[in-house]
Amino acid sequence: MNTRVMAHTGRRRIRRAANGTAVEGAARAGLTARGVIYLLVGILALQIGFGTGDRQADRGGALEELAGRPFGAVLLWALGAGLAGMALWRLSEAVFGAPGKDGRTAKKRVPAAVRCVFYAFVAYSVLAFAAGSGDSGSSDRQSRDVTARAMEMPAGQWLVALGGTAVVVAGVVIAVQALRRSYHKKLKLGALGPRVRRLIDVTGVGGGTARGVVFAAAGAFAVRAAVDYEPDRAKGLDDTLRSFASTPLGPWLLVGVAAGLVLFGAFSFALARWRRV
Numbered sequence: 001m002n003t004r005v006m007a008h009t010g011r012r013r014i015r016r017a018a019n020g021t022a023v024e025g026a027a028r029a030g031l032t033a034r035g036v037i038y039l040l041v042g043i044l045a046l047q048i049g050f051g052t053g054d055r056q057a058d059r060g061g062a063l064e065e066l067a068g069r070p071f072g073a074v075l076l077w078a079l080g081a082g083l084a085g086m087a088l089w090r091l092s093e094a095v096f097g098a099p100g101k102d103g104r105t106a107k108k109r110v111p112a113a114v115r116c117v118f119y120a121f122v123a124y125s126v127l128a129f130a131a132g133s134g135d136s137g138s139s140d141r142q143s144r145d146v147t148a149r150a151m152e153m154p155a156g157q158w159l160v161a162l163g164g165t166a167v168v169v170a171g172v173v174i175a176v177q178a179l180r181r182s183y184h185k186k187l188k189l190g191a192l193g194p195r196v197r198r199l200i201d202v203t204g205v206g207g208g209t210a211r212g213v214v215f216a217a218a219g220a221f222a223v224r225a226a227v228d229y230e231p232d233r234a235k236g237l238d239d240t241l242r243s244f245a246s247t248p249l250g251p252w253l254l255v256g257v258a259a260g261l262v263l264f265g266a267f268s269f270a271l272a273r274w275r276r277v
Contacts, residue, residue: 023092024277030086030119031272033079037062038207039265045241045258049251057258058139058237059122063129076130083123089277090116099276100185139236147222148231160234161226167219171212178208188274200274203267210260214240 040062047053055061066075093112097104150156150163177183183204192200218240225233235243244254 023089026085026092027089027275027277028085028272029082030084030089031268031275033082033086035265035268035272036079036082037265038211038261038268040065041237042258042261042263042265045261046255048242049245049255049258051251056138056140056238057241059125060138061238063126067129073130076126080123080127080130083119083126087116087119087123090119138238140239141236143218143222143234143236143239144231147225147234151226151229151231157226157229161223164219164222164224164226167222168216169219171215171217171219173212174215175209175212178205178212181205183208183271186271186275188276191274200267200270203263203270206260207262207264207267210257211264213257214261217243 037059041057041059044053044055044061044065045057047055048057055064063076063079066072066079069075090112093103094109094116098108098112100108102108147160150160153159181201181204187200189197214237218235218237221233221235221240221243225231241254241257244257245251247253
């Protein structure tokens with residue numbers, strides 16, 4: 001009897017270890033894929049800032065950039081697979097909980113479920129583009145279309161305003177957490193040397209702050225679209241980035257934000273290596 005129980009316990013531990021390894025691999029592949037997208041978007045935005053770019057600085061532009069490179073099809077499939085891994089990782093966190101003492105609370109599980117849905121959609125769009133059954137899409141057009149459809153719903157104007165406000169708040173939270181280096185809690189700090197840690201802080205603070213600024217700006221445009229009842233005022237990632245060039249600081253603000261997105265891409269690569277999963 002004891003031998004049977006011990007064998008069952010051993011098999012259960014092996015399955016748990018295998019599942020943990022699979023989830024960890026999916027998470028690291030997903031973080032790498034996210035880093036590739038932010039890196040490409042940042043580079044495209046830098047080109048726009050310097051007046052040398054003609055692609056949209058969003059996910060669609062990034063996919064088109066990859067597709068035009070040698071072995072572009074292979075890269076697209078790998079990117080889609082990585083993003084699918086990100087969705088599976090977030091699904092695991094939503095169902096089983098995340099690492100940490102509060103990992104099983106609703107405060108952690110609900111955002112994980114939202115991220116799972118988002119990355120599942122992104123992975124599907126990338127894989128569809130890789131298979132030739134979908135286009136790269138324009139974030140600006142998608143943003144305007146979604147805003148227009150939402151405004152046609154009962155209390156749609158309020159829904160868009162609330163959604164935009166939520167994105168603004170999310171952007172502020174992202175920037176503040178980056179400035180406070182909250183990501184330290186997720187890193188294997190003991191495995192980092194002083195130089196690597198400083199480099200991660202440069203990418204984490206600079207990249208996270210820039211990402212938060214972009215989120216907040218996009219949310220502000222959605223709120224403005226709701227207040228004015230003009231869906232065309234909503235902006236996707238490309239138009240949001242280009243709007244920075246229209247400020248008194250001119251293209252240099254766009255260049256600064258774009259450089260920050262490049263840093264966030266590098267930060268995602270660092271997380272893929274040293275994040276605790």
